[in-house]
Amino acid sequence: xxxxxxxxFSYGEKPVLQNIxxxxxxxxxxxxxxxxxxxxxxxxRLILGLECPQHGEILFDDENIATMKEKHKRxxxxxxxxxxxxxxxxxxxxxxxxxxxxxxxxxxxxxEEIGRKAVEMLGFVGLNADEIIDxxxxxxxxxMQRRVAIGRALLSxxxxxxxxxxxxxxxxxxxxxxVCNLIRKLQSEKSISTIVVTHQIADAIxxxxxxxxxxxxxxxFDGNLEQLxxxxxxxxxxFLAPFKSSFGEVAEKKxxx
Ligand SMILES: Nc1ncnc2c1ncn2[C@@H]1O[C@H](COP(=O)(O)OP(=O)(O)OP(=O)(O)O)[C@@H](O)[C@H]1O
Ligand SMILES: [Mg+2]
Numbered sequence: 319x320x321x322x323x324x325x326x327f328s329y330g331e332k333p334v335l336q337n338i339x340x341x342x343x344x345x346x347x348x349x350x351x352x353x354x355x356x357x358x359x360x361x362x363r364l365i366l367g368l369e370c371p372q373h374g375e376i377l378f379d380d381e382n383i384a385t386m387k388e389k390h391k392r393x394x395x396x397x398x399x400x401x402x403x404x405x406x407x408x409x410x411x412x413x414x415x416x417x418x419x420x421x422x423x424x425x426x427x428x429x430e431e432i433g434r435k436a437v438e439m440l441g442f443v444g445l446n447a448d449e450i451i452d453x454x455x456x457x458x459x460x461x462m463q464r465r466v467a468i469g470r471a472l473l474s475x476x477x478x479x480x481x482x483x484x485x486x487x488x489x490x491x492x493x494x495x496x497v498c499n500l501i502r503k504l505q506s507e508k509s510i511s512t513i514v515v516t517h518q519i520a521d522a523i524x525x526x527x528x529x530x531x532x533x534x535x536x537x538x539f540d541g542n543l544e545q546l547x548x549x550x551x552x553x554x555x556x557f558l559a560p561f562k563s564s565f566g567e568v569a570e571k572k573x574x575x
Contacts, residue, residue, distance in 0.1 A: 319344045319511045320365060320479060325374035327360060334360050335535045338374070342479075347505050347512040349522045352532035353557060358515040359403060361532070362481045365513070366400055367391045378479075399471035399510075403483040406467065407455040413440070413466055414451045420474035435473060443469040443500055461493025468500060480504060482514045486521050498524055519561040531557060 321341040327334050335357045342348045350358050363369045364376055367383045376383045378394050386394065407416050415422065417439055418432035427435075433451070440447040443465040455463050464485055471480065482501060486494035498521050505512045516522050522529065529546050531539035533553040539546065549555065 319346075319379065320513075321375075321377040321380075322361070322364075323375040323377070325364065325371045325376060327357075327364060327369065327371045333535065335364075335371075335532075338532075338535075338537050340530050340537060340540050342511050342513060344478075344511055345505065345509040347502075347514070347525055347527045348530055349526035349528070350513060350515045350530045350532060351517070351519075351522055351557070353534075354517075356532045357535045358532055359483050362400065362483055362513065362515065365479075365481060366398060367395060396475050397478045399468075399475045399477035399480045401464070401467050401471050401480070401482045401485055403487075403515075407463055407470070409455060412452050412454060413458070416455065416466055417469045417473055419470060436469075439469040439473050440466070442472070444496060445469075459493065461489045461496060464489065464493070464497050465500060468497070468504075472504070477508075477510055479511045479513070482512070482516075484515055484517065486516065486518055494518065494521060501525060519558075533557065 319342055322338050325338040326336055338361065340348070350361060352358055360369065364371055365383070367386070371384050374384070378397075381394070383391060383394060408419070411419070414433050414436040417436040421427050421432045421435065437447040437451065440451065445462060445465055450458060450462065455466065458466065468485075471477065480501070485497050485501065489497065501512060501514065502525065504510050512525075514522075514525050516525070523543060526543070528542055529539065530537060531546075531554050538551055539549055539554045541549075546554070546558070
């Protein structure tokens with residue numbers, strides 16, 4: 319479905335990613351972990367075609383996003399939903415305008431019709447539309463904002479792939495669990511391939527079919543939980559050291575779709 323092959327990327331003179339190769343198959347969930355600044359968000363931006371690699375290929379269904387014309391890229395992007403690191407709702411727009419943003423901008427559907435779709439979507443992401451539909455994002459909790467952002471991504475695209483950049487950062491444990499359950503539900507009910515960047519080891523373990531660890535712009539691990547636990551790569555061990563004690567406990571936990 320998505321394949322990165324020998325991807326190198328620099329911001330100007332600053333090298334950020336070196337020789338990144340991994341793939342995500344249809345309906346698979348891959349979690350990307352790694353220290354701050356290692357290049358995780360950049361990988362998502364490359365997959366979305368927002369940045370272009372200096373070397374290597376990024377394939378979406380065997381087509382190279384990196385060399386595609388902008389128009390074709392926009393078409394591909396309709397199949398990719400993205401939830402950005404900071405949630406990124408529009409502060410001055412109400413919940414329904416946020417969720418229906420793409421439809422308001424790009425279709426001729428009436429406000430009424432878009433409102434109806436927004437209500438339906440809010441229900442799907444587990445929010446009570448009646449209570450929040452006319453509110454501004456600042457009047458919602460962090461967990462609710464994150465779910466509104468996921469709803470917006472779903473209504474903006476017809477995603478076959480969802481990218482989540484730290485979807486649970488800053489949330490209390492209950493809200494984080496709700497968001498993770500929603501991510502799993504989308505993956506299983508709608509067969510959406512999923513890439514999640516997270517620092518939360520419990521979430522990672524609950525969400526991942528496979529793990530990728532990025533360290534200083536290099537891919538240093540690609541494998542399942544057992545392999546991750548047993549990895550003898552020092553960089554992987556260093557990164558996981560603070561979480562080691564919680565591994566046993568959280569290993570059993572799987573979010574329900
Ligand atoms: N627009 C930009 N221009 C220049 N450098 C950038 C830009 N965006 C990110 N970088 C740099 O690229 C590197 C990788 O950044 P990236 O945001 O991908 O890291 P990350 O792994 O997502 O980190 P975090 O866990 O803190 O979100 C960092 O050194 C960062 O400073
Ligand atoms: Mg990031």
